[in-house]
Amino acid sequence: MIIYFSYQPEYLYDALHELIRMAYPDAALVRDNTGPADMEIAVNLKERTHIVSVQGSIKEGTRATAEQQGFELEMGEDGRRNEIKKRARTFMLRLLEKHLGQPVNSYGILTGMRPVKLIHRFLDQGMQKQDIVSRLEHEYRLQREKADLLVEVAGNERPCLLDPESARRLVSIYIGIPYCPGRCNYCSFSGAVLHNYRSELVPFLAALRKEMEAIGLLINNLGFKVQSIYLGGGTPTVLSTEDMSRLFELLYHRYISSATVEITVEAGRPDTLNPAKLRQLEKLGVDRVCINPQSMNDFTLLQIGRNHNREGVVRSVEWAREAGIKNINMDLIVGFPGETLRENMYTAEKILLLHPENITVHTLAIKRGSRMAEMGKAVDSAQRVEEVRQGVDCFAAVFRQAGYLPYYLYRQKYMRASMENTGYSLKGHLCLYNIQMMEERQTIVGLGGGGASKFVNPGDWSLSSLYNPRNPDSYVENVETLIRRKVDKLKALP
Known part of the structure; x- marks a missing residue:
C-alpha cells in the first residue's frame, strides 16, 4: 500500500508519522504526490495566540473520513510546541481509529522508544501511581493494561536509579564488537559477518584499544568510577581467548574498580561457545552472560538462520553454570513466521x-x-497481529507465575502488532546496565562499533548523544575523530 501523507506545519511530520506507520505498518508513506496512491492522509493545523485548530482527512478509494478540532493552549511559550504536537498526535490517533473502526496502538500517542521515562518524570514530580495510570489512560490514550505495565516497570526500576550526586561520579561502559559468525534472517545489518579473523578483527581491535586507552585515561583523570560494563555486539564471543584476555587486561587497567558491580558479555550465539571460553569469562570477572536462543523450536531456528538447535542452547547454559557464571539472560522473540501460541508455550x-x-x-x-x-515475511494479517499479542501475553503470564518481574521495557520501529520488548528478572538479579541505559539517568560511554554514548546532566536529567559507526571499517577509519568528540563531551559534564 502507498499512502500519500501531507501536513502543515512542517514540524508535524515527526509527531504524526509514527502513528500512521503503526496503523499501516507495511505501507510506504510518501510526501511527494507524484504518482497514484492507495490512500491520502492530510492534516492542516493553524495556530493563533491561545487557540489552535486542526483539520484532518483520510481518503481511501470511495471511503473518506474527516475530523476537525480546536483547543486552547494554557502553557507559556517554552512548552507550546510540545503541547501542540501532543494534541496533534491525539487528533491523528482519533482520526485513524475512526477510519479503521478499531484501536491503532495499545500505547496511545506514545510512539517513542522509552515510554517508562515519562513515568519516572511523573514520579519525580510526586505523582501517585494511581494518578499516573489515570493520566496515561485519559491524556495519552493508553490501554489500561499497558499503563499498568509501565508503572509497574518504573516501580521495579526505581531503587536502581542513581541520585544526582551518584550520577555525577558513576558512569557505565558499553563496548561494541560488531561481528557475528553469521547473519540471522531478521537482522538488517549485513556488513559485519566475520569472514576472516586476521584481516577484519585484528585492525578493529587495534582501533578499539586506542579508543579504550584514551577514554579510560580521561575517565580516571576526571574522577569518574565505572559502575557497570556491557560487552555487546554483534557477538563478542567471536573473539579468541587471547584477544578477550587482552581486552580485559585493559579494562582492569583503566576501567574496573571496587565501584564496578556488574560485567555482562553478550554470548548471544550458542555456536560461539564452549566450556573453555565460558570458564575464561568467569575467571575474567564476568558475572552475567546472555545466551540467546530466540526460540526453542528447531524448525524456527533453522528458518531464521541460526547455526544452533535447542540442544545447543541447553548445552551452553549447562557449560555456563559449570563455569560458575552467576547470572544468565536469555533472549526470546515473539512473532516469527510459523510460530503460534503453541510454539510460544513450548519455548x-x-x-x-x-x-x-x-x-x-x-x-x-x-x-x-x-x-x-526481502522474502516478504513482513506482512501482518489481523490473525497474525492477534497471534503476536497472544504470544507476548503468554510469555508475560508464564514468567510472572514463575517469579519473574518486568524490570525494563522499550519499543522499536517496525515491531509486530505495535507491542514492546520487556526484560524479566528474578528478584535480586536486575541488570543495572539495562536500567541505566534505558532510563538515561547515568552517563553511558559507548566504545567500539555501534557504541552509543549518552552524556547526562544530573541537574535536570537532560542529555546529549554520540554514536560510533556500526560498520567496522568506518569505525577504524574515524576512531581518532570519535575519541576527540568523546573527550570534549566528557570534559563538559557538570
Missing part, C-alpha cells in the same frame, strides 16, 4: 527448565534490508 516451558535469572522477551521487528523483509 517458555523449555526456558524455565534452565532457570535463567533474566529473560528478555522481544517482539519481532522486521526492518527493511533484512532477509525476512
